[in-house]
Amino acid sequence: MNGTERAIYVCEDESDLFLAIERELAERYRVVHSEDGAEALVAAREGRALLLVMDRKLKGADGLELVQRLRAGGDRTPVLMMSGMSAVDDRVAGLRAGGDDYLVKPFAMSEFSARVDALVRRFADSGASRLAVGALAMDRIARKVWRNQREIALVPREFQLLEFFMLRPGQLVTRQMLLETVWNYKFPANTNVVDVHIRNLRQKLEGPGESRLIVNLRGEGFRLDHHA
Template sequence: MTKLLLIEDDCETAEELRAELADRGFEVEWSASGTEGLDMARSSRPEIMIVDRLLPGMDGLTVIEALRKDQVRTPVLVLSALGAVDDRVRGLRMGGDDYLTKPFALVELLARVEALLRRPVDSRETTLRVGPLELDLIERTAKRGDRAIDLLPREFRLLEYMMQRSGQLLTRAMLLEEVWNYKFVPATNLVDVHMGRLRHKVDGPSESPMIRNVRGAGFILSVGQ
């Protein structure tokens, strides 16, 4: 069983999360305060953590910062009722790996936890680069050379996934599962529509194309096609 530490002071929220996570096969430990949660994180060494932003005793971001100073690289999903961009950016800069604003759907929280568990613990890049393409994962900005690229949230996630796997053939089924969190492959042109928009933004008229459609197979992002 995957050991998960939940640090959440709202008892109703905590009980709901504990029950759902236990049903999904997680071994859940719970703390209602930042100070106790930090001690538990240091002693029990969970494989993943869910930490509320505002906690009694010690702020959630302070808990995360203290763990990072101890070289503890455990993935952390930050929960918060504070949804401003600046607050999300601060949460990521303090060492959080992902940020979910309250109220949230349980299915989204579970998808984010699963995604963090799939990510190598030592891969905390804050900027992705493939050739002239650059993606800032904290500021949520993209550019190709000196040209800024304005991306919608789903386009950003799609490009992030492709850049992390540059040069690899990515099938539509892979993209539907990893980017859209589908657990089945529906009969839809969803990927093609979004990919068309993304290609239009990434590959300018006078620029060498970086996103290529491999007919009948999927898509590849690479340099020098």
């Protein structure tokens, strides 16, 4: 059992699924059931939530709307969205509403557990001065980056872009997410600025004989390969 008093709040109205999740996480975390999400939002705002696991469809509540309300109030508690809707547009909607990850039902409990651990770890590290993903390392204070001990010179926007990926290793990152966060565009933009910067970043990150770090997910976005 994790020694912290903060808990993972599972917003899920299927009792069997909640019990399976509780069994999976109970040895490492305190797990609280919140069928309609209301208790979870209060816990997040009061700093008692380590992570919210949010189903998109709850009894008398819309999971997307709950996450949007949370983010509108400036709360950054990590959120793992769950849904039976698997289309790219549905997943993007969940991420744009403020979800940090999106898992499609039905899922393997081992994958669910790994994603929970990754989110908890990522947000624990989000204030850290140093980040590391595989052979890639970043000093956020000195504004320096290395791959296999080779220092890589980046311009400020490239550094911001890589930092965004390194805080989300192995996760889907859409162009719109990057435009809204790295470029601060708050509306859909018809531009190839993301692709241009990612191409330039790749050229700097990938030395002779080194594998690709930022991979394309056709029709969806990009992912930082956390095994490279």
